[in-house]
Amino acid sequence: MRHARWIVPVAAVVVLLTGGAIYAERRDPAPEPAAGVDTGAAQPVVEGNRLVDARSGSRFIPRGVNWSSFEYACAQGWGMSSLDTAGGGGAPDAEAAAIAKWGGNTVRLPLNQDCWLGTRGAPVSDQFEERTALDYRASVQEFVTALNRQGMVVVLDLHSRKRIGQPEFGNTAMPDSESLSFWRSIAGEYRDNPSVMFDAFNEPYSRYDAVDNLVFDLTWECWRDGGCSAPVEDDQTATAGQVTYPVHGMADVVGEIRDAGAAQPVLLGGLDYANDLSRWLEFAPEDDQLVASFHSYDFKKCSTAKCWDAVLAPIADRVPVLTGELGADDPTGGYVTRYLTWADSHDIGSLFWVWADHPTDPMALVRTGLGTPTAYGVLARDYLSSAAARP
Template sequence: MNGELSNGLAALGTSGNRIINSATGEPIMLRGVNRSGLEYAGPDEQGFLSGASLSRFEIEFIVREWRCNIIRLPFNQDFVLRGRLGRSGEEYQQAIDQVIYWASLFGAYTLLDLQWLDADRVYGGNRNFVAPLPNIESLELWTTLARRYQDEPAVLYDLFNEPHDRLDDDPFPLNKEDGTTYALDQMTVTMKEWQPWALKLIQAVRNESPDALVFVGGTNWAYDLHGMPMDVENLVYSTHVYPNKGRNWPEAFGNLSQSKPVFVGEFGGSDTPGDLEFVRALMRYTQELEIGWTAWSWSNEPFLVTRYIPTAFGETVRQGLSGA
């Protein structure tokens, strides 16, 4: 793309425990929101963006009105590689291109998040479509996208949404990075199972884009970064923090942030007083540790806005974004 999607945004890298402007060395604090939708919404007659109700106006509103300098964009592996409902994978990739362009036009980076592998198969029951580990096509996926965006500094890479133990009703085995599977009775996903995958996915990206800024999640639905870091340069370690995980934040991710860049790729809560207090406490903690974040989610529960009007949770996040 030769930088045409990035609108002059600086390339990012890491130094010590900070994300930096690669050219100047200046620390960069990335804070924003998740914009869910493209990981599950099929195209309508106007295409994938319309099917996900994604517009230029909305991206401008997120960046300018909410002061976000990063949008985490969940997407679907199968849609990238094969398309959906008569629309090609190239058309889906062009939809992603458009979001990247809009976001950078207004001043925000796009963090591409491999959220779903396949919207047609059910992972873990009727409502959980997040696979416990990637599959062999995930290597092809990241090769495809890293090649496409190798000259686009506005694009950042979140390798795999939420590594986690298999659920009791998950009919699929755990995939190994060599294309085989673990024993059918294996349910647990630890760093032993996840880190070999992470290394292979990092390599797939870096083979096409050597300087890409890559985000790697933890285990236990990305929450637990205990067992990191890995011996790889230019990585950001991403945690997902929700009330059901408790508040052992130093052990899960805070301690690591003293030496390596840590990012909260997802956090959320309801509008109940307890959840709002949890979110405020988390935001204070990330502020103290100089950790960036993207709140979940602009368009999916727990909602940040309803018809562009902040929920109570959303208003708490908006204040954090504005520095209030």
């Protein structure tokens, strides 16, 4: 989501920067995908407009939560994620078990591109511990394994870049060349895990300057093919649009994932922070394992049943649709419940934003990492447990 509305807790701010860039070598020609191991979780594959569990052929509708921390903690200098402060070496297993108790079958993990690659001084070390990109990758792998053991599919999401020492973190508008290195590495590492899906880029968007003039108009052509130039500043930093970087499109990202030998489904969010899917079917790259990802918030334009009927329903007739993020300014005020009712009627799964203990964020689902729910958390827990009980 667009993160301007809450502050991420900073346990420590440090200036010691470590780690050189780590890049996986491009495989040419691409290897054949290896047979995946049984992780205990569903193994989603796209068949027509449905996700199915490859183990049984039955329909799989992802329902669960976004677990937030890997996208910012590693760049703020207080650990790889909040698991580092959860107490004890069993923190990933305990956290995974707490999520599983709510009844979800899927967890989306937002990741930080620079922390994974070891670029721009990320992950940040402190006076007690040197942290490297390999450490970050190992922490992600440990949690993915714990979630899979609890029977949950994991969505790995390219969410953010580093913002060292900053209490908030921002997102760039579209993938850059290093995003392709990120996906080459991620896909190579997880290509044999059939209980992992990939979310190509969190929330593509157009960009305005400080006086609301459009300085970067993200078109659907550029969304798919790249070739345009986006401001280098993230969406937490003012921009005049004068310094830019070359954008890579979703076709490039999907190509990198496939070239690395990964055959799993890939989520593609549309324009306007993944809230605009109006031309998704027209411009989606050629690939038979794509999922349309929609971010549903009451403060975005497509927030009515009229829009959902006009835009989402026709897509859901052709390809799987997943609500990659679901929330609201007041998540217990009725919007979330209305959307869930509509989504269920169209067999569209939803992942609640956000499983995190952020006291100032109305969309925080928990008061502690181990599952003490907020009022919104009670709503989410009741929905997920009810959905899990359905035949």
